[in-house]
Amino acid sequence: MSWSFDGATCGQMRDIDGVDIYIDGELLEGDGKYPCSANGFDGIVLHDFAPGTYSFTAEAVDYDGVAVYSYRGTFSVDGNVAVPINFNTGRTGATSYAYVNWLFPTEAGTSYPSCGQAGVAYVDARVDDGPWGRFNCNQGSQGRYVETPEIAPGQHYLEVVAIDSFERPLYYYGGGFTSQAGIPASITANTWIIGGAAVGWQLYEGATRLSCGQAGVSEVGINFQDVHTNEWVYGEEGQWFSCNESPAVFEFLRPGEYFVSLQANGTGGRRYISPRGADMLRLRVYAHDFPPAQGAAIAPLDRVQ
Structure with a gap:
């Protein structure tokens, strides 16, 4: 007997531990409980059957011994025979998981x-x-x-x-x-x-504070650059937030020290960026520490064009 799962192998069906075989009127070795795969073979070789037709049930069981899939069929013995079993998993084959x-x-x-x-x-x-x-x-x-x-x-x-x-x-x-x-x-x-960080922003034109509406800004982009590796956490694009969402709270950062870069585009071709170089916002992220929004570091976003 050999088995498969709508084309998948035991190695691909990671929730299946074994296959239990029940043949009507027959007592099988080990009560018919077999590993899903043994020595690279997804199946079992059974011996010493008299000629005739047999009915059987196969159950694919998980690691708790619970039947996940079942199959009912018959086979006829007249010499050596192959009995393929396909457990119906309910998958159409057009999708994956x-x-x-x-x-x-x-x-x-x-x-x-x-x-x-x-x-x-x-x-x-x-x-x-x-x-x-x-x-x-x-x-x-x-x-x-x-x-x-x-x-x-x-x-x-x-x-x-x-x-x-x-x-x-x-x-x-x-x-x-x-x-x-x-x-x-x-x-x-x-x-x-992981650890966390909270970052807020304030838009400026010169020394004048601007609201999001006054600046014509709808979204603000934020990115973290590792101080030691210079790698950007969120790729080249960064993560974007509604301008009125300040401050933004991050929960999935690796512990370490980061420069924080912010940018925004306003209506009429206006552009705003946070300080660069020595004045760039710098934060340390600690393991299992998640600063609340109330304690957010606030970065200025200055109009540059």
Whole structure:
């Protein structure tokens, strides 16, 4: 007997641990419980069957022994026979999905901590700015995986946020992956420690303070540049906020020291930027520290044209 999952292999079905086989009137070795894959073969070879027709049930089970997919069929023995089993997963083949698990930071040479050791109670995850889904941490840890909603084949972006029992974010992962039609991707989100920052802004023309409306500004762009590597956290574009949204609160920054750059475009060709060079706003982000909006650093945005 060999099995597959609408074209996917055991290696791709990361939530499946084994396949249980029940043949009417037959007692199988090990009560018919077999690993999903053994020695690179997704199946099992059964011996010593008398000629005849047999009815059987196959159940693909998860790591808790719970049946996830089932198959009912018959086979006839007259010498050696092959019995292919295809578990219907309900996938159409035109879409894709991904299995996701998570790891938390560890010291070099030591094993990854469990959810309890890392202080993580829940994990929030989403794909491509979609809705966040919340999971108990253990659902995707220590050999277990969670499954994304169906997604179109192609390039996608996964975000994972690990949260403690007080709803405080502790760790974050963001990374791209590629999905193929009908074949699940497998992603390990190796999270990193995060901290936060709060940044506000004030528009100026000379020494005169301007409101967003007076400056003709609808959006303000913000970016963080690592002081030591010169890398920009949010690429070349930065993150953009409604001008009236000041201050902006960031929660998923790596601990470290950053220069902060702000920019805005106003009506009539007006442009505003924050100070550069020695006067550039500089912030330090600390692990697991999330400054509130009330304590935001305020950067001036001066009209330059």
